Amino acid sequence: MEHAIATELPLALFTTLAPISAGAFIAIAIALFATELSEKASKLLDKLSFVPLVVLAAAFIAAFFHLSTPLNAINVFGGLGRSPLSNEILAGIVFGVILLAYCVIALTGKLNGAVKKAFAAVVAVAGLAFAYFIGMAYAIPTIVSWNTPLIPLSIIGFTLLGGGLLGTVMIATAGGMAEARKTSFKAVMLIVAVLGIALSIGSVWAHYVMVSGIETAVVSGSALASGLVVYLAASTACAVLAFACQCAALLKVDSPAVAFVGVVLMIAAIVIARLAFYAMQISVGL
Amino acid sequence: MTQHGFYYDATRCTGCKTCQLACSDRYDLPTSYFYRHVFEYSGGDWKTEADGTVTTDAFVYHTSVSCNHCDDATCVKVCPTGAMHKDGETGIVEVDSNKCIGCGYCVMSCPYNAPTVDRDKGHSVKCDGCHARVSEGKKPICVEACSTRALEFGPIEELRKEYKGDADVAPLPSPEYTKPNLVIKKCVRSKASDDKSGTLSNRWEVM
Numbered sequence: 178m179e180h181a182i183a184t185e186l187p188l189a190l191f192t193t194l195a196p197i198s199a200g201a202f203i204a205i206a207i208a209l210f211a212t213e214l215s216e217k218a219s220k221l222l223d224k225l226s227f228v229p230l231v232v233l234a235a236a237f238i239a240a241f242f243h244l245s246t247p248l249n250a251i252n253v254f255g256g257l258g259r260s261p262l263s264n265e266i267l268a269g270i271v272f273g274v275i276l277l278a279y280c281v282i283a284l285t286g287k288l289n290g291a292v293k294k295a296f297a298a299v300v301a302v303a304g305l306a307f308a309y310f311i312g313m314a315y316a317i318p319t320i321v322s323w324n325t326p327l328i329p330l331s332i333i334g335f336t337l338l339g340g341g342l343l344g345t346v347m348i349a350t351a352g353g354m355a356e357a358r359k360t361s362f363k364a365v366m367l368i369v370a371v372l373g374i375a376l377s378i379g380s381v382w383a384h385y386v387m388v389s390g391i392e393t394a395v396v397s398g399s400a401l402a403s404g405l406v407v408y409l410a411a412s413t414a415c416a417v418l419a420f421a422c423q424c425a426a427l428l429k430v431d432s433p434a435v436a437f438v439g440v441v442l443m444i445a446a447i448v449i450a451r452l453a454f455y456a457m458q459i460s461v462g463l
Numbered sequence: 464m465t466q467h468g469f470y471y472d473a474t475r476c477t478g479c480k481t482c483q484l485a486c487s488d489r490y491d492l493p494t495s496y497f498y499r500h501v502f503e504y505s506g507g508d509w510k511t512e513a514d515g516t517v518t519t520d521a522f523v524y525h526t527s528v529s530c531n532h533c534d535d536a537t538c539v540k541v542c543p544t545g546a547m548h549k550d551g552e553t554g555i556v557e558v559d560s561n562k563c564i565g566c567g568y569c570v571m572s573c574p575y576n577a578p579t580v581d582r583d584k585g586h587s588v589k590c591d592g593c594h595a596r597v598s599e600g601k602k603p604i605c606v607e608a609c610s611t612r613a614l615e616f617g618p619i620e621e622l623r624k625e626y627k628g629d630a631d632v633a634p635l636p637s638p639e640y641t642k643p644n645l646v647i648k649k650c651v652r653s654k655a656s657d658d659k660s661g662t663l664s665n666r667w668e669v670m
Contacts, residue, residue, distance in 0.1 A: 243566065245564065245566075245580055246563065247564065249546075249562060249564045252544035252546070255545035259540060261541065318640065319572050319641065392659065394659075394662055395662075461574050462576075462636030463574060
């Protein structure tokens with residue numbers, strides 16, 4: 178784990194903040210489809226649309242710290258279609274551009290009605306696609322411990338729960354939670370949260386079991402994984418508390434503070450899980 | 464294109480690591496990484512029989528490996544910038560330092576532990592088959608330095624024809640993953656790459 182912290186912290190932060198940014202519009206889109214927000218809440222929510230964009234920018238800035246020569250980053254599209262990393266970055270940029278377009282148009286006040294709902298849904302789908310490509314960046318056949326669908330599933334879980342929490346913070350800050358709670362928003366978002374926590378925790382522990390069964394000439398998967406149990410348990414505890422915050426925000430609490438605490442807890446949960454993931458790298462060879 | 468590669472004779476190698484150090488000297492590498500590694504694979508046990516005699520199936524052997532300039536190089540496939548590429552004439556896998564961002568994706572994916580990101584240089588670094596020396600008609604420095612003549616370098620088809628062999632040796636991965644251009648003459652104790660009876664005994668030296 179010490180090695181993962183020393184070498185992969187920027188990537189851990191990227192794969193934490195990016196899914197949270199990518200999932201925020203799932204909550205926004207559901208709110209817009211399910212609820213007729215007051216004009217005041219709607220306008221404030223439009224202004225807050227920049228929040229996921231700021232989180233996404235922070236994610237990419239963190240990723241840049243991982244690179245030895247960030248100035249050559251313009252070349253990353255050279256591997257499109259071939260390199261999972263190029264695909265991931267393109268998916269992130271497409272998501273960012275769509276999100277930025279939404280924010281700018283929403284601020285002009287010209288985004289209303291069905292068009293606004295459809296646009297929010299497009300942002301949400303682009304975010305989910307980005308989350309999928311983040312996970313697929315680790316599907317490398319020569320890394321036996323990472324080449325599993327559990328990785329994209331875990332990232333999608335982080336996106337649903339972490340992003341859902343960020344969206345809830347935005348809606349609550351805009352003053353729309355009391356209205357949204359009276360509609361199907363509450364039930365749908367609870368389902369999203371349950372799916373998020375199930376995928377987050379389930380995939381992380383299934384991956385732990387999988388790695389425990391890998392033995393190579395270089396690495397004992399069982400010894401490696403057993404040393405990470407305490408970290409995975411801490412991550413799970415943070416994720417469960419974050420889920421509880423989301424439930425409280427959706428069921429009862431109008432203030433954004435509870436969901437905000439949930440976002441912080443989810444950041445902790447994902448960072449720890451991601452560092453443990455990087456520590457569980459086992460090659461088919463050396 | 465004439466694909467080039469290495470030949471390694473496990474029956475000659477003593478594990479002295481001169482190849483590794485000669486390479487390190489030639490390219491003035493820091494102490495934190497090598498372009499070539501000598502892996503020690505060992506295993507087996509001692510068994511006391513009912514009559515009091517002791518038998519053993521203990522073994523140890525070495526495998527000297529640098530970049531294998533694979534036909535299906537995973538480092539080339541995953542590289543987002545195209546910096547990691549195969550030379551059109553020799554098939555040698557090289558790094559274009561003007562394109563490389565130093566993301567380490569090649570390092571993660573290579574099952575031979577060949578590339579390294581040198582953060583001081585700002586890009587990935589690895590064996591280029593001593594391109595400059597070979598173009599002058601010389602041998603790679605590791606080949607020339609080997610005191611037991613356990614290494615060779617040249618067009619891989621010629622090496623395969625002359626020595627016959629593959630790279631299916633533990634602790635290396637199955638050649639199916641990347642199709643390495645490496646011919647190994649196995650020693651008596653050599654195990655196949657899927658062997659589970661031994662371990663990499665100098666892990667902290669080479670990983």
